[in-house]
Amino acid sequence: MLASRRLHLNTKARVSSRRVVAISPRAALTDSMVQKPLVVVGSVNADLVLPIERLPRPGETLAAASIETVPGGKGANQAAAAARAGYPTSFIGQFGRDDPNATLLRGALAGCGVDLSHAVDVDGPCGTALILLQAGGENSIIIVGGANQAAWQLSDSARQLLSGAGAVLLQREIPESVNLEVALLAKAAGVPVFLDAGGVEGPIAPALLACLDVLSPNETELARLTGLPTEGEEQVRAAAESLMAAGVRSVLVKLGADGSLLLPGAGSEPIRQLAIRAPEVVDTTGAGDCFTATYAVAVLEGQDAASALRFASAAGCLCVQRRGAMPSLPSRQEVEALLAAQ
């Protein structure tokens, strides 16, 4: 989360945004789907985290205080978040066959309860992110796509899983052609498609936009995707509406400590959810992944849009109070306890 991209909302906007409109986000998400798994197709990375005072200048060598390898990647984070939230979740992704980090990554996902039976091993390294964590909290990140960007071939069993899923959740850290293939397959089977806009920064192809039931950008991604300003709630809403005009069914904008804004669908009023106040913000890494995934879980469970937003906000609030991405994902019990305390 970039501090500079946060909205400055006026009081009027905040008050009016508290209005709750009970509406089912998607007619397709009926009770009969509750037991069908959420299938996350996406990236998995080994995050190499190096705390440093500042970035080295060209030709300069600096010492890092430590190096830590932690599981990450938007696909893996989102799969882990959904599973931790108590929903049956499968992950379709690619691990580097000869990369020792693959064991760590598989173990972390399995430990969160994610079904990995449709994940595959490919030649080469795992996706890897070198995270230069500077004093003051700023991150500079270099990504090696590795297995995430290698050739993908969806197996027949993976296709079957996707066709019978409760919903499919995508991000933008694997080839966009794979996202399109999966989205088309899901759409043909009547399976709702969620896309978190995080990852590659380019435009989304119209054919992919037309498959999306839920597109979830943060306001920076929203501005880049639409070419429109997103400096205040009205601008965010207008930019989100332009995505709906391009064929997306609903848009869920993440606004960091300012909460979120959902445009549930044509003819339905936007729903503004304020963030649940975190007593201490330790690390916002992964909050967006946690939010999108837990929103998908709540929708799959049949919660109405306003309840689903509150559920995801509680999960996001808990996530920012702990360090790391995957290690900070809250359990179902923690989310429910926080909601009960509101």
Ligand SMILES: Nc1ncnc2c1ncn2[C@@H]1O[C@H](COP(=O)(O)OP(=O)(O)OP(=O)(O)O)[C@@H](O)[C@H]1O
């Ligand atoms: N400081 C905070 N306090 C409480 N809740 C927060 C805070 N930051 C984020 N959240 C919750 O998490 C949600 C997602 O966070 P955010 O908007 O930062 O996503 P993001 O920009 O995609 O994050 P990232 O890229 O860091 O994963 C917010 O909509 C909010 O509900």
